[in-house]
Amino acid sequence: MLPIPKSPPLLFLLTLVLTLLQDIAITVLPEPQHVRAVYQSITANPQPPAHRVLIDCSTIDPSTSRHVAKMMADAGQGAFVDAPMSGGVVGATAATLTFMLGAPSALVPRVEPALLLMGRKVLHCGAQGAGLSAKLANNYLLALNNIATAEAMNLGMRWGLDPATLAGVINVSTGRCWPSEVNNPVKGVVNTAAASRNYRGGFGISLMKKDLGLAMVAAKEAGAKMALAETAFAVYDDAEKRPDCSGRDFSVVYRYLDGKEPQD
Structure with missing residues (x-):
């Protein structure tokens, strides 16, 4: 899981890492504006990895998440899904988090194993945005x-x-x-x-x-x-x-x- 950026240089570094990742990337960011900023920066990548899945575990509003998902799809940058989590610091430390996943059913087999490295349960709630709802x-x-x-x-x-x-x-x-x-x-x-x-x-x-x-x-x-x-x-x-x-x-x-x- 990539760290929350605390300054512009770290925000740039996070964007660079996400741009280069070939398969699955996971973000957890504080506010909707941070999610928009990071993923907007990624769209500048001229050669995005094929079939990449972008998993955002931030707790933001569903409409922002859907907007970012469309932005990434339109730019050919990969599939963006939402997977907010429950369990807090204790759950994160013990890898017992619960993830509420909003994603197409076809992507669940790819997303679930990555999330289960950090948690105990992945609850598929429906299409993109449903996890946040x-x-x-x-x-x-x-x-x-x-x-x-x-x-x-x-x-x-x-x-x-x-x-x-x-x-x-x-x-x-x-x-x-x-x-x-x-x-x-x-x-x-x-x-x-x-x-x-x-x-x-x-x-x-x-x-x-x-x-x-x-x-x-x-x-x-x-x-x-x-x-x-x-x-x-x-x-x-x-x-x-x-x-x-x-x-x-x-x-x-x-x-x-x-x-x-x-x-x-």
């Missing part, structure tokens, strides 16, 4: 569940419930979700959760806000009504501005909501 739909739900879990835990604790008891009830009932069971926002409920290490590590609040924003853009393009999107985005945006929340795991919204601290 699936990723953003999932992360939109995650963003809402995270806030709702923080509110529910705070509410129950202010009613006098023990946080571990409350989480135990939720996790065998209809409120069960990943933020309640795996990444509970209350310190001590889940020892491996970010809340138990002062919200350090994990999935940064800035990344959650970015993905939520991308989902909102894609929803507007699709004509999908999102009743809770703007409210949730405002929560993450405001929380990120607080010094005691900025740079922390996205479950830190519990702190932003003035969540009750458990008694030792």
Whole structure:
């Protein structure tokens, strides 16, 4: 996997490497504009390798991904597919990532082995762009569940419930979700959760806000009504501005909501 460029010279180097690769190239870039810039530069290559597959694992909006795919196809530079990933730093280190693949079915046998070198699962979601659509739909739900879990835990604790008891009830009932069971926002409920290490590590609040924003853009393009999107985005945006929340795991919204601290 090629590194994210941090400066113009490295951006040029990444473009040069991608231009010369003969079979499969994989990119992971921060924002849509970075993906456009890198692949636009590649189109200047006068002799592109035949049958090259370009796999982009960035989390960007599906429309930008489709635009880049068309640009590369029109320039004869290879097939561009999207494969955003889930699993974070821990998954990348352990090679247990899950990839959501958007690609023609005929390309799956070529793409899947390359991705399985870095992960455990490749979920083919449909045509090019479908991987990103699936990723953003999932992360939109995650963003809402995270806030709702923080509110529910705070509410129950202010009613006098023990946080571990409350989480135990939720996790065998209809409120069960990943933020309640795996990444509970209350310190001590889940020892491996970010809340138990002062919200350090994990999935940064800035990344959650970015993905939520991308989902909102894609929803507007699709004509999908999102009743809770703007409210949730405002929560993450405001929380990120607080010094005691900025740079922390996205479950830190519990702190932003003035969540009750458990008694030792």
